[in-house]
Amino acid sequence: MGGGNLPLAEVNPTRSELLELKRKIEFSQVGYDLLKKKRDALMLELFAAIKKAKDAREELDREYEIALEKIAVAQATDGIAKLKSSAFARTDTPDIIVEKQNIMGIEVPHISTVSVRKKLYERGYGIGNTSSRIDEASYHYEIVVEKIIIAAEFEAIIKRILTEIERTKRRVNALEHRIIPQLIETQQKIQTRLNEQERENIFVIKKIKKCMRGS
Numbered sequence: 001m002g003g004g005n006l007p008l009a010e011v012n013p014t015r016s017e018l019l020e021l022k023r024k025i026e027f028s029q030v031g032y033d034l035l036k037k038k039r040d041a042l043m044l045e046l047f048a049a050i051k052k053a054k055d056a057r058e059e060l061d062r063e064y065e066i067a068l069e070k071i072a073v074a075q076a077t078d079g080i081a082k083l084k085s086s087a088f089a090r091t092d093t094p095d096i097i098v099e100k101q102n103i104m105g106i107e108v109p110h111i112s113t114v115s116v117r118k119k120l121y122e123r124g125y126g127i128g129n130t131s132s133r134i135d136e137a138s139y140h141y142e143i144v145v146e147k148i149i150i151a152a153e154f155e156a157i158i159k160r161i162l163t164e165i166e167r168t169k170r171r172v173n174a175l176e177h178r179i180i181p182q183l184i185e186t187q188q189k190i191q192t193r194l195n196e197q198e199r200e201n202i203f204v205i206k207k208i209k210k211c212m213r214g215s
Contacts, residue, residue, distance in 0.1 A: 018187065042165045042168065056150050103161065104164070105164075
C-alpha cells in the first residue's frame with residue numbers, strides 16, 4: 001500500500017495512469033479501514049489483558065501477605081536456622097509449559113501448565129525435622145510463585161499487544177496523512193492535465209476546421 005507524491009513530469013498523464021491511481025487509492029482506503037478495525041480490536045484486547053493483569057496482581061499481593069504472615073510465625077517458633085535449613089533443602093524448579101496463542105495475528109505466550117505446589121515428601125526436607133508452621137509457609141510461598149508466573153504471562157501479553165498497536169497506528173497514520181493524500185493529489189494533477197490536453201485538442205480541431213473552410 002505504497003505510492004508517493006511523484007512530480008507530474010515523472011507520471012504519464014494518461015487515462016490508464018489515472019485508472020491505476022484510482023485503483024491504488026481504493027486499495028489504500030480498504031487497507032486503511034482494515035487497519036483501523038485491527039487497531040480498535042487490539043485496544044479491546046489490551047483492556048481485557050490489563051484487567052486480567054490487575055486481577056492477577058491483586059491475587060499475588062493477597063497471597064504474598066499471607067505467606068509473609070506464615071513465615072513470620074515459622075521464624076518466631078522454629079527459629080531462623082531451621083527455616084534456612086528447610087529453604088536450602090528445596091532444590092526443585094517449577095514445572096511450566098509455555099505455549100503460543102494468537103491474538104489478532106500476534107503470537108503471545110500462554111502458560112498451559114504450572115506445577116509449583118509439592119506434596120510434603122517432595123519438598124526435599126525431612127518431614128520429621130520440620131514443623132507444621134514451616135510446611136504452611138512453604139505451601140503459601142508455592143502459591144506466591146504460581147501467582148508470579150501467571151502475572152508475568154499477562155504482562156508479557158500486554159507488552160506484545162502494545163507493540164502491535166503502535167506498529168498499526170504508524171501504518172494507519174502513514175496511510176491517512178501521507179500515502180492516500182499524495183495519491184489523491186497526483187490523481188487530481190493528472191486529471192487537470194488531461195482536461196487541459198482535451199481543451200487544447202478541441203482548440204486545434206476547431207482551428208483546422210476553420211482553415212479548411214477558408215481554403
